[in-house]
Amino acid sequence: xxxxxxxxxxxxxxxxxxxxxxxxxxxxxxxxxxxxxxxxxxxxxxxxxxxxxxxxxxxxxxxxxxxxxxxxxxxxxxxxxxxxxxxxxxxxxxxxxxxxxxxxxxxxxxxxxxxxxxxxxxxxxxxxxxxxxxxxxxxxxxxxxxxxxxxxxxxxxxxxxxxxxxxxxxxxxxxxxxxxxxxxxxxxxxxxxxxxxxxxxxxxxxxxxxxxxxxxxxxxxxxxxxxxxxxxxxxxxxxxxxxxxxxxxxxxxxxxxxxxxxxxxxxxxxxxxxxxxxxxxxxxxxxxxxxxxxxxxxxxxxxxxxxxxxxxxxxxxxxxxxxxxxxxxxxxxxxxxxxxxxxxxxxxxxxxxxxxxxxxxxxxxxxxxxxxxxxxxxxxxxxxxxxxxxxxxxxxxxxxxxxxxxxxxxxxxxxxxxxxxxxxxxxxxxxxxxxxxxxxxxxxxxxxxxxxxxxxxxxxxxxxxxxxxxxxxxxxxxxxxxxxxxxxxxxxxxxxxxxxxxxxxxxxxxxxxxxxxxxxxxxxxxxxxxxxxxxxxxxxxxxxxxxxxxxxxxxxxxxxxxxxxxxxxxxxxxxxxxxxxxxxxxxxxxxxxxxxxxxxxxxxxxxxxxxxxxxxxxxxxxxxxxxxxxxxxxxxxxxxxxxxxxxxxxxxxxxxxxxxxxxxxxxxxxxxxxxxxxxxxxxxx
Numbered sequence: 181x182x183x184x185x186x187x188x189x190x191x192x193x194x195x196x197x198x199x200x201x202x203x204x205x206x207x208x209x210x211x212x213x214x215x216x217x218x219x220x221x222x223x224x225x226x227x228x229x230x231x232x233x234x235x236x237x238x239x240x241x242x243x244x245x246x247x248x249x250x251x252x253x254x255x256x257x258x259x260x261x262x263x264x265x266x267x268x269x270x271x272x273x274x275x276x277x278x279x280x281x282x283x284x285x286x287x288x289x290x291x292x293x294x295x296x297x298x299x300x301x302x303x304x305x306x307x308x309x310x311x312x313x314x315x316x317x318x319x320x321x322x323x324x325x326x327x328x329x330x331x332x333x334x335x336x337x338x339x340x341x342x343x344x345x346x347x348x349x350x351x352x353x354x355x356x357x358x359x360x361x362x363x364x365x366x367x368x369x370x371x372x373x374x375x376x377x378x379x380x381x382x383x384x385x386x387x388x389x390x391x392x393x394x395x396x397x398x399x400x401x402x403x404x405x406x407x408x409x410x411x412x413x414x415x416x417x418x419x420x421x422x423x424x425x426x427x428x429x430x431x432x433x434x435x436x437x438x439x440x441x442x443x444x445x446x447x448x449x450x451x452x453x454x455x456x457x458x459x460x461x462x463x464x465x466x467x468x469x470x471x472x473x474x475x476x477x478x479x480x481x482x483x484x485x486x487x488x489x490x491x492x493x494x495x496x497x498x499x500x501x502x503x504x505x506x507x508x509x510x511x512x513x514x515x516x517x518x519x520x521x522x523x524x525x526x527x528x529x530x531x532x533x534x535x536x537x538x539x540x541x542x543x544x545x546x547x548x549x550x551x552x553x554x555x556x557x558x559x560x561x562x563x564x565x566x567x568x569x570x571x572x573x574x575x576x577x578x579x580x581x582x583x584x585x586x587x588x589x590x591x592x593x594x595x596x597x598x599x600x601x602x603x604x605x606x607x608x609x610x611x612x613x614x615x616x617x618x619x620x621x622x623x624x625x626x627x628x629x630x631x632x633x634x635x636x637x638x639x640x641x642x643x644x645x646x647x648x649x650x651x652x653x654x655x656x657x658x659x660x661x662x663x664x665x666x667x668x669x670x671x672x673x674x675x676x677x678x679x680x681x682x683x684x685x686x687x688x689x690x691x692x693x694x695x696x697x698x699x700x701x702x703x704x705x706x707x708x709x710x711x712x713x714x715x716x717x718x719x720x721x722x723x724x725x726x727x728x729x730x731x732x733x734x735x736x737x738x739x740x741x742x743x744x745x746x747x748x749x750x751x752x753x754x755x756x757x758x759x760x761x762x763x764x765x766x767x768x769x770x771x772x773x774x775x776x777x778x779x780x781x782x783x784x785x786x787x788x789x790x791x792x793x794x795x796x797x798x799x800x801x802x803x804x805x806x807x808x809x810x811x812x813x814x815x816x817x818x819x820x821x822x823x824x825x826x827x828x829x830x831x832x833x834x835x836x837x838x839x840x841x842x843x844x845x846x847x848x849x850x851x852x853x854x855x856x857x858x859x860x861x862x863x864x865x
Contacts, residue, residue, distance in 0.1 A: 467650025
């Protein structure tokens with residue numbers, strides 16, 4: 181679009197363009213809805229596939245009334261891609277969540293992921309990237325109500341903080357997590373647009389936008405490499421169902437509908453039902469990467485050197501493959517380090533080939549069909565069963581966890597005797613179905629299954645809150661992107677599992693992506709400066725050496741710490757929630773898990789209803805009661821934090837408890853009220 185002078189009323193002109201763009205989007209959607217595929221498909225299968233693609237396209241073209249179709253505009257000094265000396269008139273592009281074109285195919289809105297949109301996030305006065313003017317738009321209830329200009333090519337214009345940008349960052353949270361396409365910062369944009377081939381690890385403290393950056397990177401990669409990722413698949417891995425529910429609308433809002441979402445438990449629990457729980461010590465050992473070596477030994481122990489000659493009878497002839505020759509085949513397969521199951525399938529073919537060589541030496545002319553028939557010969561099948569028997573991953577793990585001698589034989593020199601005692605089941609189960617499998621057991625079975633047969637690899641996987649994964653869980657996720665790439669998101673200071681990550685280098689090694697680039701986000705956009713400074717007092721105790729987040733938002737009065745009498749604590753918490761509800765936006769009441777029943781009773785007695793973590797707020801219900809164990813990754817406009825000491829005491833050790841408290845203290849976007857009857861942890865001093 182050519183850039184041109186503004187009319188006497190620019191706001192009217194921009195509203196007209198918005199209306200025209202919405203009409204064009206409706207026309208695009210109607211064109212897809214009107215497609216008749218009856219005469220273009222060969223069969224019902226092709227028709228079903230094509231119809232599913234059309235349905236997805238219709239969904240992607242939906243016009244969300246409260247979601248701005250475009251949020252910015254770029255006025256270029258020259259035609260994009262042209263040389264400055266050409267002197268041609270510049271171009272103007274509206275930047276939005278998706279591409280919209282008019283009936284002639286001319287763009288009315290440019291997708292934020294397109295190369296021509298990148299200067300909206302990267303251009304500055306020092307490096308304007310040929311942008312004359314960057315315009316941001318402000319919306320109220322879906323209506324365009326304001327605009328704000330930056331003349332990047334005018335050295336006389338003073339640089340100012342964008343009020344519309346700040347307002348968008350601080351806009352109240354009234355539902356699940358939303359996209360940040362209008363507010364992506366330059367350092368975030370570099371990560372979002374990093375290449376598909378490389379794995380990126382993002383260390384980011386509370387409020388730095390690491391989750392949003394990870395999700396937007398998926399959206400960008402799907403835009404830039406759609407055909408490849410449509411073939412290989414993409415996956416977002418989150419810490420729990422509440423978190424996944426909270427983020428599930430971000431990608432659809434950007435028009436991306438095909439990204440899978442799962443927890444690690446979802447990925448590995450396909451083979452067994454997880455019904456049990458581990459003691460902390462057992463879970464730590466089962467999650468240790470050394471268990472992969474134990475499993476590897478245990479699986480390979482099933483291979484037995486042949487003791488007898490293999491005799492294959494075909495018609496009136498007997499063909500013999502001596503034991504020493506079969507043993508050479510077995511040793512070669514072991515040396516090649518093939519998957520156990522692949523070698524199990526290869527061995528009968530190796531034996532059959534040896535028989536075919538003998539047939540040819542005797543003057544026969546066998547072909548591939550004969551070799552396959554020999555491989556299925558009862559004598560060959562019996563030999564393979566004795567030498568390289570099939571292994572059931574769940575049965576193997578069950579034997580390791582119930583048979584002390586079997587475990588000792590394969591954990592010798594890897595696990596200590598005490599560690600072996602910890603991982604053995606207290607009540608041995610008789611079968612796979614009757615066992616009370618734990619989440620850590622399911623990961624072991626997944627590892628064993630991969631040793632037997634290769635796990636399918638996706639094109640790209642995002643792992644959020646990755647600092648809480650064990651080495652074995654990293655391996656489980658890494659298997660699912662072994663030929664693809666990953667985006668790893670987390671904060672070492674928020675690790676709250678006994679096996680939480682100590683360094684990203686270790687984590688990336690276990691993931692199988694040791695060459696990944698580690699990026700650090702230190703600018704905070706969500707948590708007010710006063711709140712993050714208070715929470716950062718805990719950093720020396722929970723993650724020494726980690727730089728505190730520097731919040732760009734100053735909000736005087738956003739933090740209140742109140743001490744109350746023990747008998748008044750529940751009432752005071754309810755009162756604080758009522759005060760917070762006078763503000764616009766979402767309210768989160770965060771408390772130690774053990775305190776949830778008492779607080780739910782107090783809220784009910786006061787006539788208040790509440791939501792569970794991840795549930796969407798409504799006009800009638802904006803208060804969410806959040807157990808501290810589920811607070812990670814969530815955010816609320818106003819947070820009431822109940823009894824910090826109880827949050828700390830609810831964890832198995834002080835360091836984990838202080839990390840849980842750090843998480844709880846950093847969920848607020850506009851205001852935090854801390855109420856306590858017990859003394860505050862001394863680290864907050």
